Each structure stands twice: as structure tokens, then as C-alpha cells.
Amino acid sequence: MMAADDSQRPGWTFLTNHAHVFIALARDPERRLREVAVEVGITERSTQSIVADLEAAGYLRRLRVGRRNRYEVHPDLPLRHPAERDHSVGELLGVFTTRHTGAP
Template sequence: MVGVPESHTGWTFITSHARVLAAIADNPNTRIRDIAARCRLTERAVSRIISDLEQAGYLSHTRDGRTNTYRIEPDKVLRHPAEAGLSVASLLSLLVQDETDRIRKPVAQ
């Protein structure tokens, strides 16, 4: 997959839940397999994270044949008290590049 960094050990700034949410925001019709590859997680872990996000009301999906279309609730407030008042949209603005930004700023290799 183009632009996917090598695996990393140790701590990171972004949680797996945030990575999965950002991958879905980037493509609401993406497959669990593709999310797993992008986020460097197992498909089972991605399924569990999607379930967590749906149960908490951050995400919903509709099924059309074999395809899921995900819908993020952008106004939902983040869970941790330190982020009180911040919405999912504000988080995603940090994690998901606008398509025009992606064209102007190529991924460093």
C-alpha cells in the first residue's frame, strides 16, 4: 500500500481507535481489510474497534449488498475529560488531510 510507513515499536501519539476513525473518514466505503492494512492492525482488531465506535455512538453503518458504508457523527464530543468540548470533527481535522492538501504535499518517502 502506497504511503504506509514501516511498522513501529514503542508508544505513539495516536490511538488505534483514532486511526480507524480517520481511515473511515478518508473513505466511508473502505473494507475492514484495507483499514487493517493502513492502520497496521489485524482485521479482528479493526472489527472490534468499529464495534466499540458504533456502541459509543461515534459511528454507524449501512449495508448495501456486501459493502458497508460508514457514517461518522462529527458533532459527537470526545470521551476523555481532558478533551471536554472537542468534537470528532476537530479530531479528524488533525488526522485526515483534505484531498487538495494531499495533491499539493506528496507523502515523504
């Protein structure tokens, strides 16, 4: 059995990039997408596309605060896959962060 360490990046993960971006913004709603992209390990453009997907589906709302964006998470919506639709995204966020909403 191989030991996992930082030098070995997995070929796959249990969470999608959409989940990683969503969790990062739930943890810090004022975070810049450039920072989220670095954390997730994807391009800033991919991060912007994911945020647009999350917004279009109603899971995330972008609020303009001065020259910055703030992201509001909507935790009561169901997970998208039919096998998990009876669970909310808030339940998923609860596993990874204690902050479930983007509310101030």
C-alpha cells in the same frame, strides 16, 4: 537526537488504534476493514472490534449498501477523555482529513 524514518517503528504513538480506524473510515467511508487493518497495522479482528466500539458509542454508523458496508461518521460528538470533552471528534478529523462526515 534520533532521526525518525520508516525503518524505525515507534514504541508508542500519539493516537490510539481507535483514532486511526476512525480517521481511516472518515477519509474513505466505503473502505473494507481488511484494508483499514493493514493501514493501521492491526488485525482485521481488532479492527472489527474497534468499529463495534465506535458504533456502540455512537461515533460511527454502519450502513449496508448491497454486499458492502458504508460507514457514516458522527463528527459532532465530543472526544471521550475528560481532558478533551470540550472538543468534538470533528475537530480531530479536521486535522487529518478534509472530509468530516460519512455522508454521500
